[in-house]
Amino acid sequence: MADEKKIAVEKKIGAYICNGCGIGERLDSSQLETTAKRDGKAAICQQHDFLCSEAGVKMIQDDIDNEGVNRVVIAACSRRAKTEAFAFKDVVVIRSNLREGVIWVRPDEDDQRETTQEMADDYIRMGCAEAKYANIPSASGQQSVNKNILIAGGGISGMTAALEASKAGYPCTIVEKSSALGGATAQLYKKIPTRAPYADPEDTGVDAMIAAVEADSNITVFLNSTLTNTAGAPGRFTADISTESGSTETKEFGAIVQASGFTPYDANNLPEFAYGKNKDVVTQMELEALAKTANGGAIKRPSDGKEVSSVLFIQCAGQRSTKAGHLEHCSGYCCSASIKEAMYFKDQNTAIDTTVLYTDLRTPGAGGENFYRSGQNKGVIFTKGIASEVVDGANPTVKFKDLILDEDVSMEVDLVVLATGMVANAGQPTRAEITLSENEAKEAGTEYKVSVESILNLDYRQGKDVPHMTNGFADSHFICFPYETQRTGIYTAGPTRRPMDTRQAMDDATGAAMKAISEAENAGLGKAAHPRVADLSFPSFRQEGCTQCKRCTVECPFGAINETEDGYPEFNESRCRRCGTCMGACPVRVISFENYSIDTVGQQLKAVDIPDEFDEKPRILVLACENDAYPALDMAAQNRLEYSAFTRIIPVRCLGSVSLSWITDSMNSGYDGVILMGCPSGDDYQCHFVKGSAMAQERMSKVGDTLETLSLEKERVQTYEISITDIQKVPQLINEMAETIEKIGMSPFKF
Amino acid sequence: MSNLNTGMVEKYRNNFLNEVEANVEEGEWVKMCMQCGVCSGSCPLGPYWDHPPQELFMMIRAGKREEVLESTSMWMCTSCYNCLVRCPRELPITHIMHGLAHYATRLGIEPKGQPTRQFAQLFWDNLAKNGRVNELWLGVNLYFMNGFVNGIKVAMGMAGIGLGMYKSGRLSIKELIGGHTVKDKSGFKAMIKKAQELESARVDK
């Protein structure tokens, strides 16, 4: 079916010019019409005073139905406006941005009319050129619907994800490594409160949840089991589930939730606190066990079974520290956990002295502050200070510096509790990272061995687990896209994603389950996942041109491209996020999408009318990321911030998709400057495709040499990192380029 | 050490926070301080406190009983209430400072020579006598509180001000003999006496 469509008859362009929103008053519409017909080769061109109205839309639909128009160029507002009105089916829809792109960024003055009109004419030419080279995408046919959700981990996060997905009608399979469900939460006496007034520890609710999972016929549980191989792509994952006893079962899934939890930081790394030496120095998890044994009665200390009458909690033990072997991050839950554990004592006997030694008390979440106050109310003493040592003895003695009173204090107590942090169970590093470590070890004359077990055992060329982000947690973008990883269709939830408490883990699991469901459905239809939701296009390549350089497979941020035995790329379209980073990576330009290709952009920039050098009308090409930079430009227009009339803007899917050929083509065509606008890269990246903007930065760093061979100034090509809020900045950057050109002169490459 | 003070030390076995909670006006709030320091930074006489409120709260929790009660710090309070309105935990800090000062006085371990302490006592004695403040006597007593010779010096220094007040009709020599007073003096005094008895009974309990 897909092929039938591709054969589809001749391309017939219909261009439709809107005269509404002031476009008609500011621009010469009949001139635009002439341009569309003469230069854009539009078979039909019509004007309307109110194109997005019912009548305007009907006019276009009539031409599609009766005149065979299959390439619709809407010359009106930005592609981000009126998307519902202009959503015509089974045709290519291209938007020429005359409102936000032209009249709103130029002053309404007589002496500006000529250059404003030229801008609009160019956008018509560009729209028609894009229309000519764009095709209607359709799914590859690789897709299949599979509603089964695989959940790795049977703790509170995994069970919540399973129950939520099951409630929505999606069968789930939980694979749990240990012999029981419940995870870390099952080891707790009570949990941090989840409901108002957030004053007291709450029952964990684990037993009830396990019972609910076991009673749910939609949920299958594998205990004592691990995933020994996970292959495929969203909609068609296959997983080998192996039990301890040696049997393996292979099952198919639409999407995966990884809820593999955390491992408590190993307190044996903290000899300064006498851990391992003095039995009455315990971790928070060990205190939970003592509290469970006491079960509401007096908590007895490990060394001699004495009822504890004084206890001190050392916060941030081995964490928020750059010392070797310590964790750099804040685990986020330990302050609330210590408050909760101090209450175990206070609720049993108010006379027990409980001290929490902290540097910054952090109690995140809606009820965090209330819980802190409740702890104070119950008489827990909070002391701001840093512990330096726990001296071993019949009773441990904590030496600390009181930061408020600025003095050194020694405090002898019955029991010391160390608030150690969370280490994510995130599996192994990527293959590239392992190779790097191996090489480093080799140079140092040692051997590198991966010390952790894989969680998913992915059959991906890029590695066995999802890539890790800061501090070893498996997340990709915690601000904009929580739960998403760099492996499409695999979502992380709970402390494997970032440190958190039980309540947050449950919220997390619900979110991840929702993401998994929507991806199972999207993959079934061959549609892209976030952020190009519902995009049907997917990358294809001309094998005869491919040089098997592997750049596309290496640079794909989502591990979507495998290699065939012959070394050619093998696209897994449902793993693909349609960012086009592979297209930007390909040195021989053989990768393209139906509706986004070297030509759809390349022909646009060539369609622009480049005036003679002596006209003193330079041309500035802006390639703007559609996720942040293009909306920022639109918003600048909404605020009527002006920029140079010599600007021509082309939105791109991601800066990672920008082909160097576009830069050289534009230079050869006589553009005077090129600006690339992408999302911030680096540790706090905002790239919607994780690595796209970073890849572009890397590639553009080499453009300077190309420019030199053309004897062009380096300043003619600039790359900027733009956030969606940089509304004031974007027009400034364009105007700075205009000034630069004025300074260094026009490009000599105009013909 | 006064009997009451010894008794308190016995009773609370050095758990100073409990002692403060039980006996100091609004003392039950001390444990709720979250150590942000906004109070200390908001105090007009902040630099003159040996221990600003934030520190006093921490010292109470740390059991530094004598250091707190014998401190001149809370006597630096001008009752401007800036700390109180700015405290993110909405603690009645001003009142706690007054409460600590009063409690120290009650125990007899307040800093004896502290001028505000002396003035505050004079003020109370002055009003308790007639039910209304006699500004002239208050001034006279204030200037002579550190002895006669010193008093003359201070009074000479303040003479210009007193003269200005007198000339503008805002200081009356009539106050020296008799002056303003409530009519129901006996009822007034009985009321104060009863209130003091009830309060003492509460503290001694």
Place this chain on the structure above:
Amino acid sequence: MSKEYSFYPGCSSQEGASSSNYLKSVQSMCDVLDIKLNVIPDWNCCSASIGYCGGGELPRLALSARNIALSEKHNQGQDIVATCAACWLATKETQERLDDDAGLMDETNQALAEAGLKIENKTKIRHMVEVLIEDIGYEEMGKHVSKPLDGIKIAGYVGCQTNRPFGIEGESFENPKYLDKFIETLGAEPVEKYDKKVSCCGGALAFSEPEKSQALIKDIIEAAYDGGADMIVTPCPVCQMNVEVYQDKINATYGTKFNMPVTYYSTLMSVAYGKNSKQSGLNGQIIKAKKLEEVASK
């Protein structure tokens, strides 16, 4: 028909006391605005903010409770109005404390019984500026202006206790605007961004810690000069006295040449309402408010 209130003048407003001129101007102002003040018979001192040393919590609360009880007995149904910040604060605080704590209320009534009194604690406690803003209103206040205070620039010094901890409804603690609005209503010009508007003058510590307090006062006056003020206006007797009377001392210590008149809002109003210098309490100024004298004598 005139509005009636149960009036608590306070110690400093008594005849021959430090803010007797405040009382004088308040009486003139109320006369024009048809406000009738019925003094609480046999009222006593509130112990202000410095009584805490000698008086514990209960004796202090008993003081204000006696005044409320007397008002409830003799001026039934009338809101209590105070002109002194400390009087207002102590009384209002007492009302709140007794409302919150039934035990304290009970003990207070036991003490009051010794004087044959009982407190219901149902009376509203208000400051005179609340009455002006809420019951009279800026518009009405403006209507009575017969001698607008044209060309006088005034720093509105709100100070502490009229502003904190209770403050005036609808105003912020950090930048209350009502004094500036008073000033405008009377035809004068307020100092914009008077940055010592709510700073402390030292209060009672002006007596016990004179050097420290005078340093605070110096900043308050200096900021008024910086803002181009001809005078300072305040709603608080302690503020008025502290800021006015120590200027010579401050000049001697710091080498400044301060000669800044400090008056009450009621002084301004009386003058703007056409009252003469004496009726407006201007004779009570140690540093003469010459610009107001000029208007008053017109």
